Amino acid sequence: MAGGKADINPRTTHREFFGVPGALGITLGLPLLIMGIAYCCDGELLFKGFKIEVERLIEKTPADASELARVFFDKQCWVAYLTWFGVFVIFDQLLPGTHLKGIPLRDGTQLQYKINGRLFLGVFLSLLASRALVSDSYYLPELDFVYDHQVQLTGVTIVFSFLLSSAVYLASFVPLTKPNGVGSRERILSINGNSGNAFYDWFIGRELNPRVFSWDIKLFCELRPGLLLWLLINLSCVHHQYHSANTISDSLLLVTGLQAFYVFDGVLNEEGVISMMDITTDGFGFMLAFGDLAWLPWVYSLQARYLALSKNPTNIGTLNCLLIMAVSFLGYYIFHSANQQKSDFRMGRLDHENLRCIKTKTGSKLLCDGWWGLSQHINYFGDWLIGISWCLPTGFNTLYTYFYVIYFGVLLLHRQLRDEAKCRQKYGKEWEQYQKMVPYKIIPYLY
Structure with missing residues (x-):
């Protein structure tokens, strides 16, 4: 093919978020923000309008190496999250589904995506329901664990996002084992992530569709571990309020129900995601990894976490x-x-x-x-x-x-x-x- 490499992977000319300064600000600022939210939802630290109990927040914030290790490298939380992520990968690969083709790539090929969201969600909900039915008074220690370890699990998802985005960035430099559609072994890069600046490309996503064999990492992260963790966090809030106050406020039930409907809709209609900008245009780097795995579950569950605090349950x-x-x-x-x-x-x-x-x-x-x-x-x-x-x-x-x-x-x-x-x-x-x-x-x- 005439022009070769430049035609397949043109150099990025426009940088989002004002380039490196904006990418650096997001990389440092957003993890700090969701950690702050985690501390504010931990125990009974409450927001009062614009006034935050600053002294208490500072007192609870990690200030030394031992506290940082407790928050970001809690062994139980790492085992729990890696099990969560790993089991979902296995389910995603083993459960049958229909195969759809994505949009044509710059090398003329079309990737295949396995669509099995309906079956995946059915298995997940069945396992959750069966676990609740065999429990004593609907008490699930797993949900208690999620609620009681919000800070540590937030830290784990942040670190995991850094690790995953670094892994896919390094893998983007490894040639393909088989030639692609134009006889080349180079990977298809994102039009936004081929700037040549290592940090910016790591942040925005260098490779367009990082895969391990047929497993598409980007589509999986978009619709599986983070989205369903959001649902699990909300359920842990309902579970906590029910077992601590012997009641559930209508506001918490409403938020949980509305957001569950949104989660179900996203998973059940996953074929629509294939044509979205996240899949067709954006590379998979820290921005999407962090957004899917850490930001989504811990920010989107904020309302349920707030309403689960003992001074906040409100019947509207x-x-x-x-x-x-x-x-x-x-x-x-x-x-x-x-x-x-x-x-x-x-x-x-x-x-x-x-x-x-x-x-x-x-x-x-x-x-x-x-x-x-x-x-x-x-x-x-x-x-x-x-x-x-x-x-x-x-x-x-x-x-x-x-x-x-x-x-x-x-x-x-x-x-x-x-x-x-x-x-x-x-x-x-x-x-x-x-x-x-x-x-x-x-x-x-x-x-």
Whole structure:
């Protein structure tokens, strides 16, 4: 193939997050942030509006080598987490599923993905339910262990994320054992992670699809250990409140139920992830490893962890529960209806409806009708509404529990800007025409 290496893996010209300074800030700052959250949810350390019990937080923060070792290298927690991760890998490989092809890569090949989320989730829930049924008074020491070791397990997932991202970075330099689609043995690198700066490429992800034989590390981490750990943490909070207070508040049940529905939906519809930016564009480095394995379970479970504290259980009443559920399912309806409409449009299933669209120079079409005539990322708006519904059951006494929806809003804005820059470069004048027809970015008639 003419041009060889440069054509397969072009050098990265644009660096996300302001390059190395931003990557360094995220690498150091976000682990400290989730450790701070872990300490605040440990025992009865409570947020009171903007005022934090700073002295108590400082007192509990690791300050010497022995305390650091206790937090980050607790033997029991490492055995528990490696067992959790390893058993999931075995399940993922042994359980049967259907095989789907991903998008064509730059070497002309298409990776195969095994889709077995429904069976995987069924086995996981069956094992969990059977364990609860044979227990005495539904007491599960495993859930007690998760709740009582939040700080140490947070530390373990952080260190594991560093180790995994370092392993896949080093492996990206090892030639393939078999030639790829263009007769080369080099790996397909991320367009964002081939800058030549070792730290930045390690952070953003150098290889696009790191694999061990047929096991796709990125897809697995996206939908298995972190996502289901989030569910397990929430269940540990319900378990703790039930066995310590002999009751469960409706707010905690609501949060756990809404988030469980979101987790189930993600696992059951895993084939949709194959076409998402995380899989098709982003490399697998520290940013995704940490995000999937540490950030997701420990930040997304924040509301349940807050409500499980003894001074916080709040019964908000049936009417408020129904209103919050309405917000959640409205968001869910917008999110899934919009994504389904776009998928059907791309597959040619909606040609008979004569939806407005713009034909581009690449041969593709930009849909600007239906849901996608309301805003350029109407699915983001639906997803954000779902996030709001998780925060509302905690009340309005503190911004602490609204951290997720604030962070998620910033993340969606960043994604929108990334997508806009990519589309402007790809479509040129057609993109300008599209922006005139669909002026709102995310929230219809507002932004």
